[in-house]
Amino acid sequence: MAEVGGAAIINAGTYRKITLLFNQIEEHERFLGNIIDCIGAQLLVFDRHLHVVVANRAYLEAHGLAEAEALGMTYSQVCQVKGEENGCPVDRVLYSGKMVRAVQERQEDDGVHWYERTASPILDTAGEVEYVIEIIHDITAERRLKAEQAERAKLAGVVELAGTVAHEINTPLFAALGTAQLLQEDLAAGGQEELQTIVRNLKSIAALTAKMTKMTGYR
Amino acid sequence: MAEVGGAAIINAGTYRKITLLFNQIEEHERFLGNIIDCIGAQLLVFDRHLHVVVANRAYLEAHGLAEAEALGMTYSQVCQVKGEENGCPVDRVLYSGKMVRAVQERQEDDGVHWYERTASPILDTAGEVEYVIEIIHDITAERRLKAEQAERAKLAGVVELAGTVAHEINTPLFAALGTAQLLQEDLAAGGQEELQTIVRNLKSIAALTAKMTKMTGYR
Structure with a gap:
């Protein structure tokens, strides 16, 4: 009985620890979610199969998508460039493991816009690319200037x-x-x-x- | 003895769970760190006492600071505006709990630069401002355009x-x-x-x- 009581106390202790850890994870997620929604640029995160795992508010608003629609999309759906394929850098990050930057032109209502797409790897503990972060900046003002x-x-x-x-x-x-x-x-x-x-x-x-x-x- | 064996098995199980949770937290932190360093804009996070708790690479590089130097700095050290104080929006977020945007002018080597500082609250579960995220964008090209x-x-x-x-x-x-x-x-x-x-x-x-x-x- 003493043993069982001891185990119960230990269990109660570990339960509290696990709850704290869960809370911490939740806080991290809220924190991360807030940050990626606050940055003005469009942000996407892809897993190593090139599926969207994160899309921030700026991206969803720019493309008129709901989050559920964006998640799971493949990179070829997300990034389409006519002619040369240099405007879509994410694939290249998977092979090279290095940051890749590309500029994309797009015809919009008020003329041509330029977007700089910067793709950076997140490596796992084994040094393999686990995720690719893509940040999409509208650099039209710089070009027009x-x-x-x-x-x-x-x-x-x-x-x-x-x-x-x-x-x-x-x-x-x-x-x-x-x-x-x-x-x-x-x-x-x-x-x-x-x-x-x-x-x-x-x-x-x-x-x-x-x-x-x-x-x-x-x- | 059976009880003790049972407790040991339970302990081993919870130990594994806790380890997994720790790994998840570490992965989250790595993920977050990667994202905030990838965004081109300068990013700062303040706690409710207006001390810097996060400063990304773009911020550190722009101000020639090491991370250890930036962490713990107060907002009045980080944001200095001559004359009117409208260029520093973080304080106002603490009181209002709402996003605040301000534009700051700064004389630099190649002329006047404009920075848009967007400060947004991260609320805790009680709805109080826990952190303030500040994103600093160089909007000089837009203004000059x-x-x-x-x-x-x-x-x-x-x-x-x-x-x-x-x-x-x-x-x-x-x-x-x-x-x-x-x-x-x-x-x-x-x-x-x-x-x-x-x-x-x-x-x-x-x-x-x-x-x-x-x-x-x-x-």
């Missing part, structure tokens, strides 16, 4: 050149104007009216080139 | 206007040119040389405005 910067530089070049050309116009303009004004003084009779027309029009041109140099910020 | 787009639109406007002005120059230019050419024919003597100078210079201007309209893509 480069394109915008190039376009802006091009336009800035055109504006500068326009300013230079407007400035260059002044040389023949003032040569013509000066000559016309001299001629007005020299010609005693005839052509005065025409010369006035010429001078008036040349002054209009001068006003327009002044506007242009100001507009283009030419100094 | 908007600035570049605005700047590009402004430059495109200047280019278009320059094209219009260059086109407008043509009206007084051809009026002056036509009048000068008529005058060349009408004037029997005197002023021919001057008129030639005027016409030559006006043609130079015509060449320059043609260059400008072509350059600005004016149609």
